[in-house]
Amino acid sequence: MKNKLAILLGLLAFVAHDASAAATVRIIHDADKPQAAYAARRLTNALRERGYQATDQRVGYDHLISLAVHRERLPAEAFTIVPEGKVITIYGGDDRGLIYGALALAEALRHGRSLGQIEPTEQRPHLEFRGIKYNLPWETYRPSSALDQHYGTARDLKYWEAFLDMMVENRFNAISLWNLHPYTFMVRPKNFPEASPWSEKEQAEWQRLYREIFRMAKERALDTYIVHWSIFVSRELAQAHDVARVNFYPHYYVPGDTSEIVRRYLRESVKQVLEEYPDLDGIGISHGEGMAEMTPLERQQWMDDVLIAGMLDANRPVKLIHRVPFSSGTSSAPGVSKNVEEVTRAAMEKLEDRFDGPIWVEMKFN
Numbered sequence: 001m002k003n004k005l006a007i008l009l010g011l012l013a014f015v016a017h018d019a020s021a022a023a024t025v026r027i028i029h030d031a032d033k034p035q036a037a038y039a040a041r042r043l044t045n046a047l048r049e050r051g052y053q054a055t056d057q058r059v060g061y062d063h064l065i066s067l068a069v070h071r072e073r074l075p076a077e078a079f080t081i082v083p084e085g086k087v088i089t090i091y092g093g094d095d096r097g098l099i100y101g102a103l104a105l106a107e108a109l110r111h112g113r114s115l116g117q118i119e120p121t122e123q124r125p126h127l128e129f130r131g132i133k134y135n136l137p138w139e140t141y142r143p144s145s146a147l148d149q150h151y152g153t154a155r156d157l158k159y160w161e162a163f164l165d166m167m168v169e170n171r172f173n174a175i176s177l178w179n180l181h182p183y184t185f186m187v188r189p190k191n192f193p194e195a196s197p198w199s200e201k202e203q204a205e206w207q208r209l210y211r212e213i214f215r216m217a218k219e220r221a222l223d224t225y226i227v228h229w230s231i232f233v234s235r236e237l238a239q240a241h242d243v244a245r246v247n248f249y250p251h252y253y254v255p256g257d258t259s260e261i262v263r264r265y266l267r268e269s270v271k272q273v274l275e276e277y278p279d280l281d282g283i284g285i286s287h288g289e290g291m292a293e294m295t296p297l298e299r300q301q302w303m304d305d306v307l308i309a310g311m312l313d314a315n316r317p318v319k320l321i322h323r324v325p326f327s328s329g330t331s332s333a334p335g336v337s338k339n340v341e342e343v344t345r346a347a348m349e350k351l352e353d354r355f356d357g358p359i360w361v362e363m364k365f366n
Contacts, residue, residue: 023062024055025115030068034219035095039067039102046106052115062086063115065105069098077173078124081105088118096173096221097124103169129360131174131223132167139180141229143250160213168220175217176225176284176321180249181232183269186210187276192265195237214279225321226273227284230307231256231291237265247290253332256291256302263306270310274318282319282355283311284362292332296325296340300347308351317356322348326364334364 025047029040044054055061066089074093079101082089092098137150153159185206188196217224231247238244244257285307287299311318328335348359
């Protein structure tokens with residue numbers, strides 16, 4: 001009897017799978033929008049895994065899935081799934097919400113549900129910023145073999161494709177890439193080409209890596225930031241102009257170099273990066289580790305005069321992460337004070353609405 005029951009269950013499972021294998025599914029989406037195309041691609045992959053066949057036929061399909069943004073019905077990042085017979089409509093409050101809705105349906109399919117078993121649902125996030133802080137393994141926060149060993153992996157675009165897929169699947173919406181001095185990896189500074197350590201070929205390889213990371217993140221509706229510690233330059237810039245003599249990798253916890261040549265180099269580098277990387281959303285500022293011997297007010301004034309000014313010089317929207325200063329004295333040692341908090345608050349309020357969206361405040365607490 002047990003054997004007969006097992007055979008019967010097996011036949012039923014086969015019949016159910018065979019029914020989905022014969023079913024054709026048409027997906028309607030805005031193909032010229034990268035985020036909608038990504039959502040449709042992820043959903044198509046899930047359908048094929050379950051035995052469905054994707055079709056471009058406008059009539060004669062077994063199921064139709066409609067993907068669209070509906071900002072009047074839903075807030076940003078929210079989505080709704082509306083099944084109506086053989087038609088399933090997925091609305092997102094924006095491109096990000098549309099991707100989340102497509103992924104939610106794909107997850108339901110992978111958990112064993114058929115298209116005919118999909119139930120209505122509506123979801124929206126509880127937290128507005130859901131990010132990952134990613135310390136890059138080149139010109140790292142601290143020199144370490146534990147980070148160096150990931151150098152090759154982090155230059156592999158297949159790795160980044162999988163990592164960014166993981167982020168959107170888990171509903172993260174922002175990634176910040178951190179190292180001491182990102183600019184010479186990303187551009188050859190127009191007025192300071194001597195700052196670059198790379199050949200033309202090497203520079204092109206680095207630029208392709210960063211551009212593809214930002215492009216894939218944009219396709220997945222992820223916000224991207226570069227964040228670095230200050231004040232650091234390249235070794236080549238320091239040696240060429242006899243400035244910032246220890247403000248380059250692998251040094252840290254060093255005095256701040258406030259010379260005008262360093263100020264101009266960094267301000268122009270910020271602007272050039274934002275102009276040459278349109279898929280990069282923003283930049284984060286961090287008051288350390290190379291600002292020893294400067295008071296908190298002097299550090300904030302330097303940020304305003306250099307990094308903030310460079311961002312505002314770029315003729316396009318920029319998002320900002322403002323890291324709360326973690327030193328209240330003139331060293332790099334941790335410490336807080338009312339005065340530092342007041343300086344930081346005043347600096348951000350002075351910016352008013354000159355940045356794209358809210359200024360995100362990051363606090364170091366470990």
